[in-house]
Amino acid sequence: MADQPDRIGPDVARAPGPSPSLNDLVVLAVLDEAPAHGFALARLLGAGSDLGRIVTLARPQVYRSIDRLAAGGLIEAVTVEPGDGAPKRTVYTSTDGGAVAVAAWLAEPVAHVRDLRVEFLVKLRILQRRGSDPAELLAAQRLALGPTLDQLIAAADGDGVDVVDRWRANNAEAVARFLADAG
Amino acid sequence: MADQPDRIGPDVARAPGPSPSLNDLVVLAVLDEAPAHGFALARLLGAGSDLGRIVTLARPQVYRSIDRLAAGGLIEAVTVEPGDGAPKRTVYTSTDGGAVAVAAWLAEPVAHVRDLRVEFLVKLRILQRRGSDPAELLAAQRLALGPTLDQLIAAADGDGVDVVDRWRANNAEAVARFLADAG
DNA sequence: GACACACTAGTCACGCTGCGACTAGCGCAG
DNA sequence: CTGCGCTAGTCGCAGCGTGACTAGTGTGTC
Numbered sequence: 001m002a003d004q005p006d007r008i009g010p011d012v013a014r015a016p017g018p019s020p021s022l023n024d025l026v027v028l029a030v031l032d033e034a035p036a037h038g039f040a041l042a043r044l045l046g047a048g049s050d051l052g053r054i055v056t057l058a059r060p061q062v063y064r065s066i067d068r069l070a071a072g073g074l075i076e077a078v079t080v081e082p083g084d085g086a087p088k089r090t091v092y093t094s095t096d097g098g099a100v101a102v103a104a105w106l107a108e109p110v111a112h113v114r115d116l117r118v119e120f121l122v123k124l125r126i127l128q129r130r131g132s133d134p135a136e137l138l139a140a141q142r143l144a145l146g147p148t149l150d151q152l153i154a155a156a157d158g159d160g161v162d163v164v165d166r167w168r169a170n171n172a173e174a175v176a177r178f179l180a181d182a183g
Numbered sequence: 184m185a186d187q188p189d190r191i192g193p194d195v196a197r198a199p200g201p202s203p204s205l206n207d208l209v210v211l212a213v214l215d216e217a218p219a220h221g222f223a224l225a226r227l228l229g230a231g232s233d234l235g236r237i238v239t240l241a242r243p244q245v246y247r248s249i250d251r252l253a254a255g256g257l258i259e260a261v262t263v264e265p266g267d268g269a270p271k272r273t274v275y276t277s278t279d280g281g282a283v284a285v286a287a288w289l290a291e292p293v294a295h296v297r298d299l300r301v302e303f304l305v306k307l308r309i310l311q312r313r314g315s316d317p318a319e320l321l322a323a324q325r326l327a328l329g330p331t332l333d334q335l336i337a338a339a340d341g342d343g344v345d346v347v348d349r350w351r352a353n354n355a356e357a358v359a360r361f362l363a364d365a366g
Numbered sequence: 367g368a369c370a371c372a373c374t375a376g377t378c379a380c381g382c383t384g385c386g387a388c389t390a391g392c393g394c395a396g
Numbered sequence: 397c398t399g400c401g402c403t404a405g406t407c408g409c410a411g412c413g414t415g416a417c418t419a420g421t422g423t424g425t426c
Contacts, residue, residue: 037375037376038375038376039374039375039376042375042376059375059376059377060376060377060378063375063376063377088375088376089374089375089376090375090376
């Protein structure tokens with residue numbers, strides 16, 4: 001028993017961590033477009049801007065995401081230029097690992113209907129910002145959730161259907177139409 | 184100066200607090216149906232049950248909601264029966280103030296489209312659990328969000344509409360249909 | 367020239383949420 | 397009588413959202 005790795009093993013130390021949250025991924029994806037500093041990101045993800053219409057991150061969240069991403073090696077500080085008319089301004093950029101993570105994330109469809117509203121839309125928007133074709137993601141998403149949507153729609157047939165099922169069916173129809181029409 | 188209340192004043196102690204969160208209101212509403220203890224509430228609001236299909240609260244959340252509600256005077260402990268085959272089991276019930284708060288909450292439509300999915304549905308479900316007629320709430324909700332929904336739908340006319348606007352319009356149509364058909 | 371104001375940049379503190387893990391009492395099967 | 401599983405409730409951690417705070421750097425006004 002002594003020669004067996006007692007617990008988990010030694011190579012867990014460089015584990016990728018508990019997979020970044022949506023907030024982190026959005027920040028990472030935007031940083032992957034171009035290097036930027038926290039305040040600029042916060043402006044871009046604030047209530048007013050095009051990404052902010054889908055997910056909004058307040059300033060403290062942005063800086064915390066930056067800290068986590070930097071700790072995970074997905075981004076790194078580039079310059080700490082004292083810049084003209086600006087106090088500190090630490091600029092970050094995505095590392096190779098970060099770029100890979102973003103590409104993988106953008107290619108993957110979301111797993112649940114409830115994730116379409118924010119996560120899927122934000123992927124579409126980011127692809128659009130990069131000038132990438134969303135066709136593949138859309139196809140993958142249709143494939144991933146098509147059966148689920150059909151089921152939800154079918155569950156609302158007949159009389160005396162539960163309010164929740166009725167709601168979900170209506171919603172599923174709207175989503176299915178969106179996925180069919182988009183692209 | 185000694186006879187003056189130094190700080191905020193004596194009548195702030197029973198202030199209503201910063202208005203309960205959705206979690207708290209759901210717990211309060213269920214407690215207002217019948218006295219219960221935390222574990223039973225957690226079972227009722229867990230992943231499997233009818234309310235759990237709309238909002239799910241894990242056990243720690245339930246107990247924290249209970250603490251807040253009790254601190255705010257909206258519920259109170261009734262019995263600490265050592266019960267048969269059960270360790271402690273503190274039973275809570277809603278106070279008069281709690282009942283008033285629940286009634287007010289259930290009567291009021293939600294303010295944003297994004298609140299329909301969870302908050303509005305949960306109100307409908309709770310009304311249903313009580314055997315109350317949802318007609319008034321539905322009417323109020325149509326009145327509150329009808330114009331917004333019309334706007335969202337109208338924003339998707341024409342060509343080259345933004346993905347987000349397209350999504351919202353689809354969604355708004357589904358919601359409008361739900362509100363029209365329900366009840 | 368002095369002073370208030372606004373903008374950029376980043377940080378702190380507080381409370382809520384979600385999740386996994388923990389204690390502890392009791393009944394029951396082997 | 398040991399271990400398993402259920403009931404009941406608690407703890408701790410990390411993430412999220414908000415509001416408020418410091419601290420530089422202009423800019424307009426008297």
